[in-house]
Amino acid sequence: MFQNQTFTSRYFNGVSAVPEEGTVLVHGQTIQFTSFDTHHKLTISQFAEFSQTHKGCKLILLPDERKESPILEIFCTKEETKLLEKIWIQNKKSQSHASALFYSIREMNPIVLGILSLLIVTIVGFFYFKGLEFVTNFIPLSMDKSLGDSVELKMEAQFQKCDTKATDRFFSEALKKIVPKDSKHKFEISVLSSTIPNAFALSNGKIYFFSGLLNDADSQEEVIGVLAHEIAHVEKRHHMRNLVKAGGTSLAISLVVGPGLGNMEFLETFTEIGSTILVLKFSRDFETEADKSSIEYLKSQNMSTDGLLRFFKRMEKLEKGESDSEDNEEVSNAKDEKSTTNQITDFLSTHPATTERMKTLESLIQKGKKGTIKKVVSDSIWKEVQTACLDFKNSDSK
Template sequence: MFQNQTFTSRYFDGVSAVPEEGTVLIHGQTLDFLSGEVAHKLNLLQFTEFTLTHKGCKLTLMPDEVKESPVLEIICSKEDAKKLESLWIQSKKNESHAHAFFYSIREMNPLVLGALSIIIVGIIGFFYFKGLEMVTNLIPVSMDKQLGESVQLKIDSQFQECNTKATDRFFTEALKKVVPKGSPHQFKVSVIGSAIPNAFALSNGKIYFFSGLLNDAKSQEEVIGVLAHEIAHVEKRHHMRNLVKAGGTSLAISLVVGPGLGNMEFLETFTEIGSTILVLKFSRDFETEADVTSIAYLRNQNLSPSGLLSFFKRMQEFEKENTESDDNQTDKNAKNDQVVTQSFTDFLSTHPATEERMKSLKSLIESGKKGTIKKVVSDKTWKEVQAVCLEFKNSDSK
């Protein structure tokens, strides 16, 4: 490629800060540097790094971390610099298969290389998180129970329950129908006094319903639909899968940006995640899975699945009203109670009922059998259920 071509150059010997000014004669892969009485005969293969500069190019003889490296700077056009770089890369590729692969990548167009990098990272990420999903299968269900119980202690200490014989009867009958046979979980429902119309489940099978949901429910099937959805979260181990994903993500970030494994920072981070992960909102995929699974639970018992959709519609209306009233002044005590309650429901509840999700749920319900059973307790008992904790609803509305 180069046949006895001469270029102006400078040679830094790695000792003196003053370079030797001279010329370099390039013939094949041999570089002869001449400066007065000084001469250096170098082979292109000897240089460990090649850098393009605004004046031409710079060749570094050895890695800087070893010691200060001799450097040869060649003053030439961009075209000649590119040609010399190609010649250097070709010499490096001939060293070994590993070098051939590495330097072939270096030769690629930056845009193509960027696109390829994104694809590779995407593929690795996909299999990484799929692998994390499989890790959950290796964790015993008893761990779900322990995690749930640790969070339950915190919740029970902050909220006042107001269960009655009617609510116990209703949820006992509903659980008998909805919980799938052979479930490894022990489910129990408690009612929390609050006007917020929502519900959430812990990984140990403890499910909490806010009394506002029962007070405002249009029918039993609404509450049963929400119950089925929360049971699905527990049965599908969404809490543990969240924990594993969060821990795996933390580990991946630590390995990429600088691991804190040496001083146990990662373990500390993982512990913090473990104490809070159960109060994180579920991902869209988990919510979709819970929707689909809950509909299947209801249909298996010939229960009407339309109640869940009805609940989401009311949730949407509630969210709109709540947004519109944000600027209005409210009673300080009521507002404080709502803030505390909302802080938990924001974390623990299902995601807001988006239009997209409601459309998917509606399509799912319409595509299968409707279910004929809409009640699990008598109308009298249901009225008693709806009247639970009304003092909390009335105090919040003042």
């Protein structure tokens, strides 16, 4: 506590830009400023803000709506500044319980405060994003269909469909076996002409297979495994859950950072997210959930569960440039086509063939009984399925 200690000081009265030079006498909770022609007697409680400066400290009086708040600058050592701040904080803490909490936090070590703040943000963020999962339960399935329908139009304008009687028969039989009996979704499958070995689903239940996946598949099991995986994405509403999470994240950032809410930019951002999120690469958690669900669908129908794993193994080889294909020209054409449609297909890929994911699949397949049914159509129909779009390409090139 200061007892009649004097410091060099200056006082800004909030009206003139020229400060009054003088001295300050600090005694307990009282501060007396004296200049050549002015005398101010103030108490610590009158100061709203306290900050350290390179020459001492600066105290700001309670704000005045009619003029600038008066400021008192005191020139002193760092130790004296810290003692003055301590007196000021103790005074503020005695004013109310909320003030006591706020200024107790202010007194904390910056490192400890940083760790505590990070912990609080992490906990709040965890429950916030967990809460977003429940929001989807209140969104009707009609929204999934509407959003999927809008994207379906865009996709079919970009790619040529080449469905055949064989592909229709194959996927019709496969859907009968894989789709859960209590499903609320209506599924429809189309084949798109592209050498890219991939597939993706829209939120309205429309599933697209690139012909490259059918042409390169080693067996019906592979295609059935991929189909089960895409059905799981729709059944688990991953598109809508992704949209809610993305929108929730955008909203949280807007609330924290500030811009966007006042001029409706947030709604524009949300709309932009919605137009792409429907076929966006899913998160690791959603992919794992789809993998687990697909295995459950297949096992419940006594169908083979090895196909999806074999598909990923083949994709891994392709990614590493170790494809078993001997037709180098075809592989080159596939790469060229992928580069030309890169803007569309980059975000359509829902099958990152990672080692970790294949290990998860292996553990899922090993649990419980393995399915025995490996075919849904005859070998002759399957051969026609595998040549999907090839006849279309040949006739197109003539």
